[in-house]
Amino acid sequence: MTDEPLLESTGSKQASANAAARQDDLRDLIERLTLEQPYAVLCTQGKGQPYGSLVALAVTDDLSSAVFATPMTTRKYRLLCDCDHVALVIDSRSQSVDDMMQIEAVTATGRAKQLSPGTEFEQMARLLVGRHPQLDVFVRSPSTAVFRVEIIRYFHVSRFQEVRQWIPTRG
Amino acid sequence: MDSDAWVIPLAEAATVDQQQIGGKAAHLARLHQTGFPVAPGCCITVAAYERFLQANQLPLMIQMELGRKPLEDLRWEELWDSALRIRNRFAEAQLPGQVEHAIRRAVRDLGSRTPLAVRSSAPGEDSANRSFAGLHESFLHVVGEDDVVESVRLVWASLWSDAALLYRQELALNPLHSRMAVLIQEMRIEDCSGVAFGRDPRMEDSENAVVEAVPGPCCELVDGSVDPDRWLVHRASRQVVRFTPGRRDGDPQNEPLLAQHDLESLLALLDRVEAHFGWCPDIEWTGRSDRSTVLQARPITRGRLDPNDKRPWYLTLRPDQRRLRQLGQLVAEQLIPELRELGDRLAAEPVEQMTDSELADCIEARLAQLNRWKQIYWDDFIPFAHGVRYLGVYYNDAVHPEDPYEFVGLLRGVAMLAGQRNRSLQALADQVRESQELRNAIQQIVLEQSVPGEGANDRWVDRLSSLAEGDRFVKAFQSFARQFMDVAFGGHRLIDEPTPLLQNILELASRSAATRGTKEGQQSQEGPTAGDLEQRLLAAVGTDRHDEAREVLRLARLSWQLRDDDNLLVARVESQLLRALHVAGTRLKTSGRLNADAKITADAAERIGAAMSEPNGQPVLLPTTEEVTSHPMRASSGDSPRQLVGQPAAQGLASGNVRLVRGPQDLGRFQAGEVLVCDAIQPMMTHLVPLASAVIERRGGMLIHGAIIARELGIPCVNGVAHVVELLQNGQYVTVDGYLGIVTMGPPEFNLELLERQDGG
Known part of the structure; x- marks a missing residue:
């Protein structure tokens, strides 16, 4: 399996500058949505069959990674073990049920990696529990797996069909 | 702000x-x-x-x-x-x-x-x-x-x-x-306190006020620990309509706690409060006459008690230390010995030799005894069982542990009848494991007796006794049955049905020593010892309260022990009633006065007793024996549960085939490694738990039998799973996550070895 190629930037310098400004703006939009929305739909697949699961999510400050947890007895855990290519859908539909044009959605694509006990596990577990303190016991349970998703890019959708993409830089 | x-x-x-x-x-x-x-x-x-x-x-x-x-x-x-x-x-x-x-x-x-x-x-x-x-x-x-x-x-x-x-x-x-x-x-500390109602709270249109008073603080009246003096006083004339003195142990003087002028002062206070607020008040007060202080004032509640509402009874299940001490003394020193002695005495009575008339009297007496003890079970045994919960709150308030159930470790090692029974059963299984000949013979008997026939019990005894190790086994088995299995469970006398027990022994014997060793090893290594926790508690409360803490601990351990024993001892009395009923039932069936396929249960005791006392009475027709062989799935096809949620009651993760245990008929079917699924683990079925890979119960709670035993044995347990007995089927493969409290249907979709590697570090 491979990721789809990045879209090429084209056009004049001015267009590039405008594009850069829009990208900054887009980053803020994505950040705001990930801060406002505590949950995401996790998309996994296995043998050609897609599968979606609602997960409690937290995203790092630089938006380059997301973290979620799942019991190991679940279908999504097995699918994640078989294939680490995932997507996460975060959206604002619950705030704009009556006005579709106000809904924003972000699809983040990336690779999921199960974290073993250690420094990275502690950092990400702390991030997740900080966002969802009620999940403290769940996240620390021996039968729970904590996954970090390394986000390759975001697709932002607004006004029904306006789609833009943004690639986070790590750091 | x-x-x-x-x-x-x-x-x-x-x-x-x-x-x-x-x-x-x-x-x-x-x-x-x-x-x-x-x-x-x-x-x-x-x-x-x-x-x-x-x-x-x-x-x-x-x-x-x-x-x-x-x-x-x-x-x-x-x-x-x-x-x-x-x-x-x-x-x-x-x-x-x-x-x-x-x-x-x-x-x-x-x-x-x-x-x-x-x-x-x-x-x-x-x-x-x-x-x-x-x-x-x-x-x-x-x-x-x-x-x-x-x-x-x-x-x-x-x-x-x-x-x-x-x-x-x-x-x-x-x-x-x-x-x-x-x-x-x-705090206002006076020698007399109480409550006063502007009108009798039981009657909307009453012209009488009600005053209650106790010596000392008002809290002892409110929590019901001291019986108050009680006056019904005509609100307008201030005349006492009725006085009921409180019954208080050790109260040296039986003089009323309030004089007429104290009552008048309280009624004047009620008048002023009512005038001020505009509603008829219910006040708590402390101190007589001019020393009185208002502790609380509120409108008299209009709501009426629903006689079917059981919640007020639950509120009584929070005894204070003094009440627990009284209950502990009553239960441990009087009731349990009396109940044990009753069971022994009834077991020794030769009901088989009684005349019909004597048997009728015997059934009547045993039914009355059983009903009396069932009432005592509700009135005294269950409230005393809360000694454990009292300890829980006491320990947590003093120690502030991260795990709110750390206190359960203080109860490790308390000798319970069920524990003694399980160890004896394991000893029988060890005998079987050591003798291939014995094991083969028991397997054969179990196969032949799946439909027990007349005299079948005697035959298996004879067959086993003829083997080299058989006589020792039979004697130990019979002693075990008399000591522990003379109990009623689901209307059956377990002592009458040796086959399920033999099946359980075979299964226990089939468990490899290595498996048992691992579980027992885990158990002994986990967490601080009871001694460590006791030291932690004593250090937290401070030297001044050591005696108090030790008393709380003593009562909790006693209540922990008796909460199990009392169930088995009451079941033993019921077993003795069933024994008499079976003898009577056989006689009535033989004489054609009872339908041959009638099921003899304790519910039929009065009718069977009456039939025995009237030799020429009408024939009795009782419901027939019916065994539940299957249970409809609650979910319809196309709507099947995939994952059930309950409470994580004992940590661990295990998979296995479901075995529903709905009554005594299922006890013998239990196979080692199966997942025990039931409404609630009864004391009469706790011996199955060591065989189980995991336990799932509909009844929820961290301090109920199943959870306690599973934790002690290191077996995962999820309880409080609504409708679980209807939702699962025998043989269904499930995974029980005792860390998270979830049960997943179907083959495992995870790698247990991977989990163990991570868990073990």
Whole structure:
């Protein structure tokens, strides 16, 4: 399996500058949505069959990674073990049920990696529990797996069909 | 926010919105302002509670705790568990700096060495339609800033007490909207206290007031631990209509606690309070005549008690230490020995040799004894079982452990009848494991006796006794059966049915020694010992309270031990009733006076007894024996459960085939490694648990039989799974996650080895 190629930037310098400004703006939009929305739909697949699961999510400050947890007895855990290519859908539909044009959605694509006990596990577990303190016991349970998703890019959708993409830089 | 918003002196609170300080504080503040005798104090506002909650993100925790399943599906034990966990989180949580500072300053203003009362004052708690006296906690004689802060936390937590959760609908409890204020007042210590109702609360149109008085503080009247003197007084004429003296042990003088002028003074107080508020009051007071102080004033509740409402009974299940001590003495020294002696005596009676008339009398007497002991079970045994819960709260308040169930470790090693039985059963299994010949013979007997015939029991005894190791086994088996299996379970006498027990022994013998070793090894290594925890408790309470702590521990261990034994001993009396009924039933069937396929149960005792006493009476027709062979799945096709949620009651993760145990007919079918699924593990079936890979129960609770035994054996247990017996089927493969409290249907989709590697590090 491979990721789809990045879209090429084209056009004049001015267009590039405008594009850069829009990208900054887009980053803020994505950040705001990930801060406002505590949950995401996790998309996994296995043998050609897609599968979606609602997960409690937290995203790092630089938006380059997301973290979620799942019991190991679940279908999504097995699918994640078989294939680490995932997507996460975060959206604002619950705030704009009556006005579709106000809904924003972000699809983040990336690779999921199960974290073993250690420094990275502690950092990400702390991030997740900080966002969802009620999940403290769940996240620390021996039968729970904590996954970090390394986000390759975001697709932002607004006004029904306006789609833009943004690639986070790590750091 | 200004710190004044967190704490308001009572003297300045008369105009504050009742929603901010609660009904109790608001009423007292208004009385104080008008010159009524009210002890000085202050109110910790609802805003302070909200600030505390938000700072510690407690609403999310409460939502998680109470949102696991519909509240109406939660049993009382589960509510108690939820309340304990919430209480623990409140006790651990940090008070926001400004709030804590304001409370400490208020305590200093009242006097750092002044004994204080710290009481709940929830908005809406004391309206005319709702009165929830005793549902929330109060703490008396609290001295010093630290102890007051601690008490405030626990009063806040009591908004979510087991009692409050029982009445959640009436209280309109909502994790997002329910609030609690706290009232702190100087203690008034007088030699007499009580309550006074402006009219008899049982009758809307009564012209009489009711006054009750006890020696000492009022709390002992409110919690029911002291029987009060009681007066019915005509409100207008002040004439006493009826006086009922309280029955109090050790009360040297039987003189009424109040004189006529004391009663008149209290009625005058009622008049003034009613005139002030405009509603007929119910007040708590302390001190006679001119020394009296109003502790509380609220409208008399209009609500009437529903006779079918069992919740008031649950509220009695919170005995204080004194009541527990009384119960402990009664149960351990009188009732249990009496019950044990009764079982022995009935077992020795030669019912088989009795005449019909004697047998009729015997059945009548045994039924009366069984009913008496069932009543005692509800009245004394169950309330005493709460000694364990008393210890839980006591330990958590003193030690503040991270795990709210750490205290259960204090009960390790308490000798219970069921434990003794399981060890004896294992010894029988060990004998079978050591002798291939014996094992083969028992397997053959089990196969042949799946449909037991007349005289079958004698035949298997003869066959086994003829083997080299057989005689020793048979003697041990028969001794075991007499000692432990002479109990009734689901209308059956287990002693009459040896085949299931032989099957269980074969299964126990089939477990490899290595498997048993691993489980037992895990058990012994886990957590601190009972001795460690006892030291932790003693260190936390301080030297002055060592005797008190040891007493709490003693009572808890006694209640832990007896909660199991009492079940088995009552079941033994029922078994003896069944024994007499079986003899009578056989005679009646032989003489054609009872249908041949009648099922003999304790429910039919009166009819069978009557038939025995009337030789020429009409034939009796009883329902026939029916065995449940299958159970319809609750879910229809196309709507099948994939993952069930309950409470994580014993840690661990295991997969296996479901074995439903719905009654005695299923006991013998249990195979080693299966997942035991049942409504509730009864003391009569705990011997199956060591065979199980995991346990799932509909009944929920951390302190119920199944959970306790599973934890001791290191077997994962999920309980409180609604409708589980209807949702699962025999042979279905499931995975039980005792860490998270979930049961997943179907083949495992995870790698257990991977989990073990991570868990083990």
